[in-house]
Amino acid sequence: MTTTAQDFILVDRQPPIATITINRPRQRNAINYDMWSKLADLVEDLDRAREVRVVIFTGAGETAFSAGADIADFDRYRADSAKGKVYNDAVDRLLDTLATMDTPTISMIRGFAAGGGCELAVATDLRIAAEGSRLGIPAARLGISIGHREMRGLVSLVGKGNALYILLSGRLLETEEALRIGLVNQVTAPEDLETVTYQLATEIAGLAPLSHAANKRTLNQVQAKPALDNLTVEEANVPLAQFDTRDYQEGYRAFLEKRAPNFIGE
Template identity: 40%
Template sequence: MAESANPIPRKAAPVRTKIDHLRLDVVGPVATLTLNRPERHNALSLDMYHQIPEMLSRLEIDRTVSSLVIRGCGLRAFSAGADITEFTTVRAGAEGARLYNLAVAEAERAISNFHAPTIAMVHGFCIGGGCGLALSCDLRLADTAAAFGITPARLGFAYSLESTKRLMDLAGPAEASYLLFSGRRVSAERALWNGLVNEVHPPEELEKVTYELAVEISKRAPMSLRATKEIIGLVRAGQVRDDDYTTALRNDLFESSDYIEGVEAFLGKRPPHFSGC
């Protein structure tokens, strides 16, 4: 199936930004970041890692974006991982590796800390650094042909603590150990079983259901989404009880226009129209 030119209903003209091998499209409240290097199975170069935070920072300014889809170009691969041809050049030596790993961490944090819910749409291979980007998203939807692999042990280095924690939070310590120690690729079926992905669909249906979910999320109260995402992040960081900050974060919502609109819409049996304030 060819990549669709119209993945979501276009009520407004799309806004497109392209830098080298990344493409950012914004259609209404849904943004799409495409890893656009199909000739290399969307392998991630150092430049791409540097550019991801830059591109997402543009969306942080425009809070009309309520959901973000990250995908690979085409149907063969979400990403084959970090571009291994750079391992003997920009990633060579301890200092080169340190700077490279810093760029990877900053790209993954830019996704993880993005203000709106993020969805990785995984067609085909999702390997190594590509898996790291997907795990940085809030949700992951995959097609039945998807294959996941985390491969540092095959190449002689180690996954970062942050990336390892994301993996363990999703799959648990036993499954994370299996994936990291063996370096084996696992199917979409196993990824669904172990918690790496939320849903699995036939390849020809994945784009449709992913954007339906993105649009559905974009119709929810933006302030509620932002607060919930922040609270989830605090829980994952180890916080187990509400403190003054989280209590205020929740209580402030009761004075928001979104809360008033949500209640009035529910009582009036009509769809809500949230303003994000």
């Protein structure tokens, strides 16, 4: 029986939260070439779904979030620079989608998050890890390097020095060190990982989705144009546009009336 990328990726929609599970536990949830494109398709679809307000990524089983790119792909897709470009384009599409999507994303990490698995986690907005997990990008052990998008995301998250420490050492960091350098946002006991992650997702989903989207866009603009002196009119107006939304009026009234707001994304 032939298996496809769809067999290796599970999607559970429980609005307002959707969960994407990398489902190859026997391969430590390694991601093959077709899966990168499938993940990008799924993320784009979920970002268009108004009822989905948070997307959680995780890996099946207890061993790994994802051990990274599937080594079985290397002969076919990464044997030389020409083949490598085709492979990297598929990875870049997912990373670009994660970077620009309006919907908040969380990586729920249990076990190994290595190589491409770590890069996927870095590309999401937040990372919650169970104690005992290990994270890193040991590309130098294979004689390869990471792409520009992966490098940009890693440096933005942990800074130049820590990014080089991760890459030059090739180490997989324990959760305590990963938390210290900012590679993860929170570390929990393994038995509490799902509770903590879904509680955070529920809190995020209950807040204004347009505010989340505007904050993510503004963050991207600040990183792309740190001097802020060459913003377009449209970019400069992103924070101000929130005052013209129904959600702002609802949030303001709810605050005055001392009740929970009901945001609708308009």
